[in-house]
Amino acid sequence: MLTKRIIPCLDIKDGRTVKGINFENIRDAGDPVELAIEYAKQGADELVFLDITATNEKRKTLSELVTRIAKHINIPFTVGGGISSIEDVSVLLKAGADKVSINTSAYKNPQLIKELANQFGSQCIVLAIDTKFENNDWFVYLNGGKVKTETTTVSWAKKAVELGAGEILLTSMNNDGTKNGFANDITKRISEQVNVPIIASGGAGKMEHFADAFLEGKADAALAASVFHYKEINIQDLKKYLSNKKIAIRI
């Protein structure tokens, strides 16, 4: 049976992991490769690297880092942050990324999703949506949550999947950083209305939040950063906990 996925996210700036503390068995938590290897050892099912610098002059640094990651880890990983063209995607996939995530650029030019899906296949195109609940509905936000749109998250998700997005990474701005749990209502709505996997993101604080994301939110995968980064939750312990809750998990 297909299992639910646990996905640690690493924020990258200038080729280094942002913040974070050291694990006993790694020398440098600032090195994305060392941290990635540690997460893979703990049983992470996939990894996401989000480049928060992502300016043009840093592109080369990023693709070199992607190659270093691909050489060292034997699980799939996604790279995102500032990707806006076929050329950007081509460079990262050739460097060894398995998938890329696109966000603002896809909203501004939805045909980009179609072009990327046609050229590289839907399976490597992850659409990231930052969403916020206000005035009784969930709306799409752009530019890392700085710019509001009038588009509802459900309508954008459906359109993006029609265009060829292969997965949706849904981050709730209301929940992100609160450690009070994932936004299970919108996650469930999207998961039931589109036929591609949904990755829930934003709000993980305790192990039970992951169980809720899968059982209530009907998520296919759950992504978190700080709880893993600051060693508040060990991935192996989390997966045992979820398995005991009868959730399909790779142990």
Next chain:
Amino acid sequence: MKVAIIKYNAGNIQSVTFALERIGVNPIITDNADEILSADKIIFPGVGEASSAMTYLRNNNLDKLIVSLKQPTLGICLGMQLMCNHSEEGDTNCLGIFDSSVKKFDYEKQQENTLKVPQIGWNTIYNLNSKLFNKIKENEYMYFVHSYYVEKSNDMIATTNYGIEYSSALQKNNFYAVQFHPEKSSDAGQQIMQNFIAL
């Protein structure tokens, strides 16, 4: 040991190369017939679309070459599907090494608990029946990304269930094929790569 990865217009060659390097093998990536024929082991990878991949193989005379190979040859993902008779993807006639058909997961009509397509993630392989799976335990997890699957058949050496049971690996004579991505399937996937190299 000379290992050749067949170069064509389908992706994930880089990942397969890195996975081989992690087990101490430095493959050559080539579409040159002499290079391929002189290799000890051949890998036929693939992430992409069936009809355009077959067109490319035919235009570059790689189709007849692959069918004629005598060395252990491993198809991965799309590579496996192209080794079958026919694929529903683009209604494509394939290489015909395995007497099996490739069908699409069709779950869109169901309402309750609809399975997502593509299948993305870790699923189990069982009924393991080949040297390719030495040291691999029943129900081991492998990483899958696919919308099309190979039906159950006589050549099946591993089974997986995603709504229905299908062939997650095939073997016939020197030809091996896996639907999952051993190059992305953690330590167990690495063991399968090692087993193939050791054949």
